[in-house]
Amino acid sequence: MDKPAKFYITTPIYYVNARPHIGHTYTTVVCDAIARRQRMMGMDTFFLTGTDEHGQKIERSATAAGCSPQEFADRISAEFRQLWDRMNLSYDDFIRTTEPRHIRGMQALFTRLQERGYIYKGSYSGQYCVFDELYVDAAGPGAPCPECGRPTETVQEENYFFKLSAMEERLLKLYAEQPDFIRPEARRNEVVAFVRSGLRDLSVSRTTFKWGIPVPGDPKHVIYVWLDALANYITAIGFGSDNPADKKKFEHYWPADVHMVGKEIVRFHCVYWPAFLMAAELPLPKAIVAHGWLLFEESKMSKSRGNIVRSETILDNLGADPLRYFLLREIVFGSDGSFSFDALVERFNADLANGLGNLSSRTLSMISRYFEGEIPYPSQERSADDEAIAALAGKTISDFHAQFEQFQFSRALETAWGLVSAVNKYIVENEPWALAEQPGQDARARLATVLYTAAEALRIVTALAYPVIPESTARIWRQLGLSDIEKFDLRQLSWGQLQLGTKIGKVEPVFPRADKSTIERMQQMEQERSSSTESKPATDVSVGGAQTGQSARQAATGPAASASAETKPAVADSRITIDDFLKVELRVGEVKVAEKVKGADKLLRMEVDIGTEVRQIVAGIAKAYEPEKLVGRKVVIVANLQPRKLRGLESQGMIVAASLGDDGTPVLAGFLEDVPVGAKLK
Ligand code: MSP
Numbered sequence: 001m002d003k004p005a006k007f008y009i010t011t012p013i014y015y016v017n018a019r020p021h022i023g024h025t026y027t028t029v030v031c032d033a034i035a036r037r038q039r040m041m042g043m044d045t046f047f048l049t050g051t052d053e054h055g056q057k058i059e060r061s062a063t064a065a066g067c068s069p070q071e072f073a074d075r076i077s078a079e080f081r082q083l084w085d086r087m088n089l090s091y092d093d094f095i096r097t098t099e100p101r102h103i104r105g106m107q108a109l110f111t112r113l114q115e116r117g118y119i120y121k122g123s124y125s126g127q128y129c130v131f132d133e134l135y136v137d138a139a140g141p142g143a144p145c146p147e148c149g150r151p152t153e154t155v156q157e158e159n160y161f162f163k164l165s166a167m168e169e170r171l172l173k174l175y176a177e178q179p180d181f182i183r184p185e186a187r188r189n190e191v192v193a194f195v196r197s198g199l200r201d202l203s204v205s206r207t208t209f210k211w212g213i214p215v216p217g218d219p220k221h222v223i224y225v226w227l228d229a230l231a232n233y234i235t236a237i238g239f240g241s242d243n244p245a246d247k248k249k250f251e252h253y254w255p256a257d258v259h260m261v262g263k264e265i266v267r268f269h270c271v272y273w274p275a276f277l278m279a280a281e282l283p284l285p286k287a288i289v290a291h292g293w294l295l296f297e298e299s300k301m302s303k304s305r306g307n308i309v310r311s312e313t314i315l316d317n318l319g320a321d322p323l324r325y326f327l328l329r330e331i332v333f334g335s336d337g338s339f340s341f342d343a344l345v346e347r348f349n350a351d352l353a354n355g356l357g358n359l360s361s362r363t364l365s366m367i368s369r370y371f372e373g374e375i376p377y378p379s380q381e382r383s384a385d386d387e388a389i390a391a392l393a394g395k396t397i398s399d400f401h402a403q404f405e406q407f408q409f410s411r412a413l414e415t416a417w418g419l420v421s422a423v424n425k426y427i428v429e430n431e432p433w434a435l436a437e438q439p440g441q442d443a444r445a446r447l448a449t450v451l452y453t454a455a456e457a458l459r460i461v462t463a464l465a466y467p468v469i470p471e472s473t474a475r476i477w478r479q480l481g482l483s484d485i486e487k488f489d490l491r492q493l494s495w496g497q498l499q500l501g502t503k504i505g506k507v508e509p510v511f512p513r514a515d516k517s518t519i520e521r522m523q524q525m526e527q528e529r530s531s532s533t534e535s536k537p538a539t540d541v542s543v544g545g546a547q548t549g550q551s552a553r554q555a556a557t558g559p560a561a562s563a564s565a566e567t568k569p570a571v572a573d574s575r576i577t578i579d580d581f582l583k584v585e586l587r588v589g590e591v592k593v594a595e596k597v598k599g600a601d602k603l604l605r606m607e608v609d610i611g612t613e614v615r616q617i618v619a620g621i622a623k624a625y626e627p628e629k630l631v632g633r634k635v636v637i638v639a640n641l642q643p644r645k646l647r648g649l650e651s652q653g654m655i656v657a658a659s660l661g662d663d664g665t666p667v668l669a670g671f672l673e674d675v676p677v678g679a680k681l682k
Contacts, residue, residue, distance in 0.1 A: 007043040008253040009035055012261050013052040013095065013232050016076035017061040020083050021308040022323070022339060023262075023294045023301045026331070029324050030291060030409070031260050032089045036467035037404060039090075040490035046253050048236050049084065050095035051077040055225030056130050059211035060612045063678045064587070069211045073098055083311060088320045088471055095236035097213075097228055105235030106228055107216045109280060110204075113162065114216075118279040124159045124203045127152035131304075133225045135203055142643055142650075147264075151643075153613075160205040160221060167275040168199050174274060180287055182270050183407070184334045187263060187290045191270045202272065230273045233259065234282070256285040263290045289407060292336040294327075301339065306530070306579055309339060313525045317518055321469040322348045322511075328409040328468050341519045348514055351413075352472070355420045356461065357511035360476045362427060363454040364507040370436050375455055375481065375502040376448035385426055386453050390495045392422055393460050397493055400464050409468070416464045423457040426450075455480065456498045463493050472510045479505045530579065585640035586656070586681035587611065588671075594627035600647050606630065608653070610637055611678015618651035621666045636669040636681060 011031050014024050028049055035047035053073040062072035077096055084091060095102060113119050127138040129145035129152045136145050141154045174181060175192050182188035205221035206212065212222025231239075237253045238246030261269050269288045277284050293300045296307045314323045326344050329351065331337030367373060378386075396419045403412035427450070435447040459480055466473040466485050477485040481502040592614060593607035602620040604627055617637065636656040643652045657666035 005043050006253055006257075007035075007038040007045045008237070008256045009038075009045070009047050009258045009260065010233050010256055011049040012265060013050040013097065013229055014080055015052050015055075015057065016073045016080075017057050018303040019076060020080050020311065021301060021303070022311050022314070022327075023308070024080070025083070025087060025311045025323070026294050026327050027260055027262060027291065028084060028089055028091075029087065029327050030333070031258075032087075032091070033324070033328060033409065033467040034258065034260075036090055036470060036486070037490065040463075040466065040486065040488060042489060042491060044252075046093070046237065047091045048093050048095060048233070049089070049091045050093075050232055050236065051080055051097070052225070052229045052232075053077065053096055053098045054212040054222070054228050055133050056206070056209050056211070057133060057225075059209055060130070062211075063611045064680045066676065066679055070098065086315050086320065087311060087324070090470075093236050095232045097232060101241065102232060102235040103213050105238075105240030106213050106223060106231045108240030109231050109234070109276070110223060110227075111216050112280045113276065116279055116281065118163045118166070119160050119204065120163070122159060122161045122201075123157065124161075125156045126154070128155040129153075155206075155208070157207045159203040159207070160215060160218075161201045162204045162227070162276070163279070164199045164202045164272070164275055167278060168195060170278055171195050171199075171271060171275060174284070181274075181284075182266070183287055183289045186334075187266050187270075191266060194267060195271060199271070226268050226272060227276065230268065230276065233273075233285070239282075255283040257287065259285050259288045261288060261290050263292055266290050291333055292331070294331065295336050295338045296340075298338070300336075306583075308530075309526060310529060313522050313529065314344065316525070317522050318344075318348060318514060319471070321472045322352060322514075325352060325413070325469050329413045330410070332410050333407050341522045345514045345519050348511070351417055351420075352469075352511040353513040355417055355424070356465070356472075356476075357509065359420055359424050359427075359454070359458055359461075360479065361507065361509055363451060363458055364479050364504055366432055366436075367451050367455060367504055368507050370432075370447060371451070373504050375498055375500055375504065376452055377500050378449040378452040379445035381445075382449065385430065386449055389419075389423060389426055389453050389457055392419055393457050393495050397460065397464065413465070413468065416461050419457055419461055423454050427454055452498070452500075456495065459498050460493060460495070463488055463490060475508070475510050479507055481505055582682065583640075584638060587637050587639045588675050588677055588679045588681070589615070589635050589637040589639075589655075590677045591630045591633050591635060594625075594630040596622055596627060597647055597649065603646060604630070605649055606655070608635065608637060608655075609677055610639055610653075611676070615639075615652040616650060617653050617655055618646040618649050619655045619657075619666075621655070621657065621668070624666050625668070633668070634670060634675060634677070 009031050011028050014020065031047060031049070035045050038045040051073070058073060059069050062069040065072055073096070081094055084094070110119070124135070127136050127143055128134070129136050129147065129150060131150050132145060132147050134145070134147060136147065136152055138144065138146060138152045142151045144150065145152050172192065172195055175188060175195075179188070182191055202224075204224040204227050205215050206224060207221055210222065212225060213228055215221040215223060233256055234250065234254060238250035239254070241247065259269055266288065274284050295301060296309060299305055299307060301308050311323060322344065326347050330343060330347055367375065396415055399415045400412045403415060430450045432447050432450045435443045435450065458476065459482070462473045462476045462480070463485065470486070474485045480498070481504040587610050589608035589610040591606050592609050595605050597603040597605050597618065602622050603618055604622045604625065606617050606619065608615050608617050615637070638654040638656065641654050643650050645651070656669045658669065659665070660667060
C-alpha cells in the first residue's frame with residue numbers, strides 16, 4: 001500500500017545567543033507559507049522549527065550575562081517561540097537541542113556513526129571561529145576567519161574525527177544525480193566546487209569547554225555543535241527513541257522534503273549533513289533550499305553589525321500579515337533583499353489596503369446594500385469583461401501554483417494581485433453603483449453579474465493568499481459567508497464555486513491604511529529599542545574581538561543612526577551614541593600571573609582570566625604596581641581590542657586605569673563589591 005502523501009519542512013534551528021530579528025522571521029515565514037499551502041493541498045504536513053542551544057558561543061554569552069547556559073538558553077528560546085506565535089506561524093513542533101529527546105537521539109546517531117567505522121580519535125591543531133562554530137583553514141593564532149573576518153582561536157586538542165574525506169565521491173555523485181538536491185543552482189555550483197577542491201576529515205568533538213552533548217562513553221568530549229544541531233531534523237521526529245510511536249513517526253516523515261536555510265549555512269547542510277546521513281545509512285533529505293539575506297541599508301541584518309529590525313515593532317503597529325506579505329512579496333526568493341519601514345508601509349498601502357482590502361470592502365458592502373447580504377445570481381448573459389475576468393482567474397490559479405512550487409513567492413503574489421487589480425478596474429469600469437440606480441430587470445441582472453464576478457474573483461485570490469496572510473484572508477473568507485479557510489481544498493479551486501444565495505458575514509475593513517505617522521512611530525520604537533539595553537548585548541558577547549572597519553562603518557549607518565538623522569539635526573561635537581559605547585566590550589578579569597618585562601621598566605606582562613579564556617595583556621603600569629601584589633586582583637579589561645605587540649609580546653586587550661598627573665600615573669579601575677570574573681560592564 002502507498003504511504004500517505006507527506007511533506008516535511010524545516011527551518012534552521014536558531015542560535016540562542018541573540019534575540020530573534022526579522023532576518024530569522026523571514027526564513028520561518030517562508031516555511032510557514034509553504035507548510036500552510038501544502039496542508040491546503042491535502043498533504044500530511046510536518047513543519048519543524050526550534051533553537052540551537054549548545055556550543056562555545058552560547059556558553060560565553062551566558063557567562064557574560066552572568067547566568068548558566070541553560071537559563072540563558074531557556075530565556076532566548078522562549079522569546080523565539082513567543083515571537084513565532086505572534087507571527088502566526090503554524091509549526092508542528094519546536095525542538096530545543098537541550099531537550100532529552102534530542103540528546104538521546106544525537107547520542108544514538110554518534111554511536112551509529114562509530115559502529116559503522118566513520119569516527120576515529122585523532123588530534124586537532126588549528127584555527128577555530130567561535131562565531132561561526134567552524135574549523136577554518138587560517139594561518140596562525142588570531143588569523144581572521146575566512147567566512148566572517150573575526151579573529152580565530154587556536155585549538156589544540158584530542159578529538160573525535162568524522163571521515164568526511166571518504167565521502168567526496170559519493171557527495172559529487174549525489175549532486176550530479178539529483179540536480180534539485182541544492183537550490184537555487186548558483187548555490188549548487190558553489191557546493192560542487194567546494195567538494196571538488198577536496199574534503200578533509202572533520203573534528204566532531206571538543207574537550208576545552210563543557211556546554212554540549214557528551215560523546216557516548218567518553219564524556220570528557222562534547223559533540224561538535226554543528227553535528228549536534230543538524231541532528232535536530234531527525235531527533236525531533238523520533239530518531240533514537242525506543243518508543244514504537246516515535247519510530248513510526250520517523251519512518252513516516254523522514255526524509256525531509258525541504259530543509260530551508262539562509263545562504264551562509266549551505267555548506268553545513270549540503271556537505272556535512274548528507275555525509276553524516278550517508279555514513280549512518282539513513283535516507284537523505286530531498287532538497288536543501290537556500291534563500292538570500294535580508295539587508296538593512298545595504299548590509300546583512302545581524303546583531304553583530306547592530307543593524308537589526310525587530311519583528312515586534314512591526315507587529316505592534318501593523319500586525320503579522322503585513323510583515324508576512326512584505327517578506328514574501330518584496331524579496332525575490334534566493335536573492336538578497338532590502339528592508340525599510342518606508343517600503344513596508346508603501347507595500348502595505350498599495351497591495352493590501354488599496355488592493356485586496358478595497359476589493360473586499362467595496363464588493364461585500366455593495367452585496368450587502370443591493371442584495372441584502374446574499375451572493376447574487378449572475379445572469380446567463382456574459383459580457384466580454386466578465387469572460388475576461390473568469391479566464392484571468394483560471395490562469396491566475398495555475399500560474400500561482402506553478403510559481404509557488406518553484407519558490408517564486410514574489411512572482412506568485414504578483415500574479416494573484418494581477419487579478420486583484422483587474423477586478424478593481426472591472427468594478428470601476430462597470431460602475432455597479434450606477435447600475436443600482438437604473439430601473440429595470442436588465443440593469444438589476446447586470447448588477448448581479450458584476451458583483452458575482454467580483455466576489456468570485458475575491459474568493460479565489462483570498463484562497464490563494466491564505467498561506468501568506470492567514471489571518472486577514474480568514475476574515476475575508478468569513479465575510480464572504482464561507483467557513484474555515486484552512487480546511488478548504490486548494491486543489492479544487494476553480495471559477496464558479498461561490499454558492500449563489502450564500503449569506504455573507506458582517507462587512508468590516510481588513511486593512512486600515514497606514515500613514516507617515518506609522519513609519520515614524522516604528523522608526524522611533526526601533527531607535528528606542530536599540531539604544532535601550534533591551535536589544536543590546538547584555539546577553540551577548542562579541543566572541544570575535546574587534547570589528548572590521550567595514551562592519552563598524554555599517555553599524556554606524558544602522559537603523560538607529562538613520563532614524564536619528566531624520567528626526568534630529570546633526571550635533572557637531574565629540575559625543576558618541578550609546579551604540580558606539582556598547583561596541584567597547586568591557587569585562588571583569590582576574591590577574592593570574594604578573595611579571596616585569598625584561599628591558600622595559602614601565603611594562604608588566606600579565607595573564608588575566610576573563611571568564612571564557614585567559615588573555616596575555618601587556619600594560620604600562622610597572623612603575624605604579626608591584627607584580628606580586630596584582631595577582632588575584634580583579635581588574636577591568638577592554639576585551640575586544642585588536643591585539644598589538646609591545647616589546648615583541650602580544651597584548652590581547654587593555655587594562656583600564658585612571659591616568660593621574662602630568663606623568664600619567666596609572667590607577668587601576670576596580671570594584672567595591674565582589675564581582676564575578678567575566679561579568680560585562682555597560
Ligand atoms: N544555529 C545555526 C543553524 C543550525 S541548523 C541545523 C544558525 N543559526 S542562526 O541563528 O545564525 O540562524 C541562521 C538562519 O537565520 C539563517 O540561515 C537564516 O535562515 C536566518 N537569518 C539570520 N539573519 C538573516 C538575515 N539577515 N536575512 C535572512 N535570513 C537571516 O546558523
